Amino acid sequence: MVATLAAAMLVAVASQRQTDTTFAVPAGASLSVNNFGGGITVHAWSENRVKVHGDVGRRGRVEVSLVGNTVVVRTGSREGAPSVIDLDITVPQSMGLTLGGTYADITVEGVQGPISAETVNGEINVRGGKGTVTLHSIQGGVTLADASGRIEVNSVNEDIELSNVTGEVKVETTNGEIMLNGIQSSSVDAGTINGDVTYEGTVTDGGSYSFGSHNGDITVSIPERANVTITVATANGDIDASFPLPMTNTAGKHRKTFKLGTGSARMELESFQGDIELRRPQEIRERIGEHKRDHHNDNDHDFDKDHDRDTSFSSHFDAGTWNYAARYAKAYAPKYAKAYAPQYARAYARMYARTYKRAYRDTDTTSH
């Protein structure tokens, strides 16, 4: 079905199990989608039309209308509880998007306009975006790649990953890692409570960079000729750098300042429990590559299917399990050690103290 939205409003209500609507849109139009449950997938094309495809099931329905200069897509249910509907929408490349859902996974591919996406229980994966890009999820990971502009990404219970992003960056989660890779920015602010923060990107003269975690490690890349004043603070962690750090000031036992070059950029690195690592960009890139390979392999349910020449799962179970265990041990040992050390240190200290006290007493007694 092809329709032109010359009139003020178009309503397409699906009566079948699928809806498929394509219509022309005015220049500068934006898209607003609200889908309670299911998926929202948006692709870009070079045409000046919008195509809405929805798998609506028996009870669901999709309404498409033009309100002002905004194409509004809403989903609903003919009866009873809200339906789970998968929407697949194709839009002009520069179209601005506002996407929202409650149990919705949101995916955007190749759109070069402003993007706002918010879901409660669902992942957000965006490639593209220009201008203001705001991505929020409570229970779901968020990834953003190849975007530029003013970037704000927020999750609560999952990881956040940004790659090849240019512009002002603000990233926050509570229980998850933050991985920033290939960032070109003079302003980056990233923080989590329970997770590591990794930054590989530019350190621009006069820029401002802030990375924080309560329970995780902070690892940042410092390019060789960076002009930056780095303030490092940790309550219980260590500070390590793969290059010499000229100490400028030690203000208290928890905070240290280092000046590299002219020191014109400001960088603050803070972790209450974790370590802080300053590395060269290549080291971080290698580490991120390793992390991605591990993550990819961890998602292989036969453990090593990308590398196995033998297709028999059972015959390679042991080898696969060993690889799997070795990778996990390597990845998680430092984290668990750090987490369990404070918990068990006292108990073990007491136990060993008692044991050795007895042993020394016995030794002492027998020697006299």
Next chain:
Amino acid sequence: MNDMWMNRLSEYLDGELDNTERTALEAHLATCGECYATLGELRQVVAQAKQLEDTPPATDLWSGIATQIRRGSVVDRPVRRDRRRFSLTIPQLLAASIALVLLSSGGAYMALRPGTSKVTPQLTASRQRGIGTVATWTGPTDAAIADLQATLTENERRLDTTTVRIVRQNLAIIDRAIAEARIALQKDPGNAYLNLHLADTMRRKVELLRRVNDIAAQS
């Protein structure tokens, strides 16, 4: 915190230092991480304050003021020639920054929520007793958090059980972080980093509660 420049930062930001003082402070900032970090926080407070929209008062205050003037109860104050200065201490700045979070957008909803005023003072008092002398600036924030949490308890039935579970888990994670920061502060009360870290962690809790309350309100 014993830094002589620490209490001059707000004057610096307001452009109230003379050239000599400004140059000296800038030289000091280049070498003092604590002052530099505090200045950053202060800048954020100022920036956020500028972004706040003017909200008309909920009631017409002027009629009350006019009545007081008519009664002649407003005491004439001597004209002060010097400009009034607002030099804030670090705890005040921290509290102010969190207050700004509360006041912005969804926070206004909380502030205007019926019954808020009945809950807040009582909670403030009890919470402050629990905290003791460490990080006393957290009192109003604790009260605000308690209020937001009370609202969330009321609103939880609007959210699905998975979301409620996830939110509770994450609030517990933040609470643990807050508790650890408080314990560290008990040992080192004047530590600027620990104060800032506690403030930032509390801000996160405020923002999470506010966000979840907003989601519940929209459900």
